[in-house]
Amino acid sequence: MGPSGAGKTTFLDIVTGRKTQGEITGSLLFDGKKATKTFLKKHTAYVEQFDTLLGVLTMRDMLLYQAQLKCDRRESLQSKRERVDALIVELGLSTCADVVIGDNLNRGISGGQAKRTNIGIALVTEPRIIFLDEPTSGLDSQTSCDVVSILRRLADSGRTIMSTIHSPTSEAFRMFDRLLLLHKGHTVYFGALYNKNGDASGGAVPYFAQLGLVYDPSTNLADFLITETGDKGEAANLKGLWQDSSYLADAKKHQEQLLLASIQLHANSAEAVTHLEHNMFSAVGVLLRFRSRANCKYLDFIMPRIMPSIFFGFIVGTLYYGAGGKAENPENISARGNVAAALFMSTVMPAFTAAGYMPSIVTERPLFYREHSDGCYTTGSYLLFKVIEEGFFHIFASLIFCLMTFFLIQLPGSFWWHWLLNFVTGQVGIALAYFCGSLAPNMDGANTLLPIINVTSMYFAGVLMTYDAIPDAWKWFPWVTFMRYGWTANMLNNFPAECEMPLLAATPGCPTEYWGLKEGSAGLSVENNFGALCGFWALWLGLTFLVMTFVRHVKR
Numbered sequence: 001m002g003p004s005g006a007g008k009t010t011f012l013d014i015v016t017g018r019k020t021q022g023e024i025t026g027s028l029l030f031d032g033k034k035a036t037k038t039f040l041k042k043h044t045a046y047v048e049q050f051d052t053l054l055g056v057l058t059m060r061d062m063l064l065y066q067a068q069l070k071c072d073r074r075e076s077l078q079s080k081r082e083r084v085d086a087l088i089v090e091l092g093l094s095t096c097a098d099v100v101i102g103d104n105l106n107r108g109i110s111g112g113q114a115k116r117t118n119i120g121i122a123l124v125t126e127p128r129i130i131f132l133d134e135p136t137s138g139l140d141s142q143t144s145c146d147v148v149s150i151l152r153r154l155a156d157s158g159r160t161i162m163s164t165i166h167s168p169t170s171e172a173f174r175m176f177d178r179l180l181l182l183h184k185g186h187t188v189y190f191g192a193l194y195n196k197n198g199d200a201s202g203g204a205v206p207y208f209a210q211l212g213l214v215y216d217p218s219t220n221l222a223d224f225l226i227t228e229t230g231d232k233g234e235a236a237n238l239k240g241l242w243q244d245s246s247y248l249a250d251a252k253k254h255q256e257q258l259l260l261a262s263i264q265l266h267a268n269s270a271e272a273v274t275h276l277e278h279n280m281f282s283a284v285g286v287l288l289r290f291r292s293r294a295n296c297k298y299l300d301f302i303m304p305r306i307m308p309s310i311f312f313g314f315i316v317g318t319l320y321y322g323a324g325g326k327a328e329n330p331e332n333i334s335a336r337g338n339v340a341a342a343l344f345m346s347t348v349m350p351a352f353t354a355a356g357y358m359p360s361i362v363t364e365r366p367l368f369y370r371e372h373s374d375g376c377y378t379t380g381s382y383l384l385f386k387v388i389e390e391g392f393f394h395i396f397a398s399l400i401f402c403l404m405t406f407f408l409i410q411l412p413g414s415f416w417w418h419w420l421l422n423f424v425t426g427q428v429g430i431a432l433a434y435f436c437g438s439l440a441p442n443m444d445g446a447n448t449l450l451p452i453i454n455v456t457s458m459y460f461a462g463v464l465m466t467y468d469a470i471p472d473a474w475k476w477f478p479w480v481t482f483m484r485y486g487w488t489a490n491m492l493n494n495f496p497a498e499c500e501m502p503l504l505a506a507t508p509g510c511p512t513e514y515w516g517l518k519e520g521s522a523g524l525s526v527e528n529n530f531g532a533l534c535g536f537w538a539l540w541l542g543l544t545f546l547v548m549t550f551v552r553h554v555k556r
């Protein structure tokens with residue numbers, strides 16, 4: 001405990017191995033041994049201050065989903081189910097077990113129940129030590145007390161609980177055994193909170209009393225300690241007084257005894273690693289099974305993925321109705337121009353509608369960070385899950401769009417190429433949106449970055465400017481924009497590569513000549529340009545993977 005800025009979260013981050021910046025000194029021992037990453041993953045659990053739950057799942061499914069990801073892969077689903085059921089009873093959550101968690105807009109379980117669910121998530125692996133960062137923040141006094149009671153019960157059952165706490169009620173505070181009081185990053189007290197009878201005459205109270213800070217038992221002890229160690233703490237040099245105190249000497253002696261006992265107890269015990277973790281593909285299976293299945297039940301999830309295709313399919317199809325048939329006549333220059341424009345729109349449109357896929361990357365970030373650092377899955381698994389989930393819906397969305405546009409416009413090319421090109425162009429757009437979503441620190445940044453890339457690419461995609469008119473300094477750009485390849489492939493699918501009427505070579509009658517498709521694209525074949533599109537798909541996904549691996553938006 002300590003006043004705001006005392007270093008509570010920092011301390012907890014160091015103990016749990018989550019601190020990513022700054023210089024750390026000292027040694028950190030669990031059972032007398034240096035904590036390895038495997039040890040921390042297997043025997044400890046961390047409950048974050050902010051809930052990182054999936055609003056679409058019921059509370060029971062959320063716990064089962066976590067059990068599936070974190071527990072031994074050889075344990076049967078039935079056994080995990082039974083453990084989750086027992087956990088629900090232990091946490092007093094039976095009444096809301098099958099209620100959807102919800103979010104700020106669609107209320108599901110209450111704040112206190114969400115906190116308890118978060119504790120449940122930490123408990124699914126049956127850890128020996130549970131760390132909690134302000135588990136009662138944002139809760140009313142009764143609910144806070146209920147949460148601390150659960151922690152007390154867990155401690156009584158033999159688990160070690162280490163929690164930071166903010167303004168606890170007297171009742172909640174009484175449930176803690178020991179207090180580490182911090183002030184500006186330094187210890188000002190560490191030891192028993194109350195004496196063995198449970199009153200305040202032992203522990204912290206006599207220590208501060210001997211420093212002249214006398215506690216009035218009719219008031220809240222936590223408030224007293226925070227007030228006295230706050231601004232006054234510095235003036236009183238509490239840090240120096242603690243360093244010189246006999247309490248610190250006693251605490252050190254006690255610590256040495258514990259360490260010795262622990263080393264003797266565990267001297268011969270090798271850490272058995274029997275836990276079988278998920279591999280890349282089995283983790284994807286769990287994600288799809290729990291998250292995608294739940295998402296599929298929600299119109300809020302499905303509609304933004306399907307509706308733009310129906311809407312734009314109708315607009316493009318009716319606006320350019322019959323233009324494809326007329327464009328088969330090489331002399332009908334305006335029809336050919338219109339078809340080129342329709343194909344251009346169906347190439348660039350998926351890149352813009354992909355903006356709808358960014359929020360899932362940005363808003364799920366806290367959940368991704370938590371699950372990733374809990375060892376639930378790798379970045380590769382998460383990205384693969386996203387690609388499969390979105391790809392599944394996109395197959396249908398692009399099919400709807402292509403059926404409408406192909407038959408209404410009466411395009412002369414192959415329908416299957418038309419669909420495949422639309423699908424892959426859309427996938428590149430989504431991969432690009434993922435890249436922007438993972439690179440930008442927030443939604444505002446992502447919403448700025450994606451249109452900048454898309455609009456710039458549009459100028460070089462083909463229709464807006466013929467290749468030979470592009471200034472020399474910009475001639476390289478069409479090579480690096482996927483839209484160019486998408487549109488070229490679409491054009492080649494509908495117009496012959498070699499101009500059948502050489503006289504029209506310099507006119508829109510021969511689109512491949514007029515727009516200079518030979519240059520600034522992957523050669524004059526649908527297959528080559530399709531291959532280039534696939535390359536861009538892999539490129540943007542690869543860059544997204546790198547950004548998600550190396551760019552941390554949360555610095556601890």
Ligand SMILES: Nc1ncnc2c1ncn2[C@@H]1O[C@H](COP(=O)(O)OP(=O)(O)OP(=O)(O)O)[C@@H](O)[C@H]1O
Pocket residue numbers: 002003004005006007008009010011184185186
């Ligand atoms: N031992 C330390 N040495 C150096 N800097 C520290 C130490 N402990 C904390 N700090 C720094 O003090 C600042 C506040 O720390 P932290 O956020 O952990 O405080 P807190 O008690 O959790 O605050 P709050 O209650 O407001 O969340 C951070 O910038 C942190 O890096």
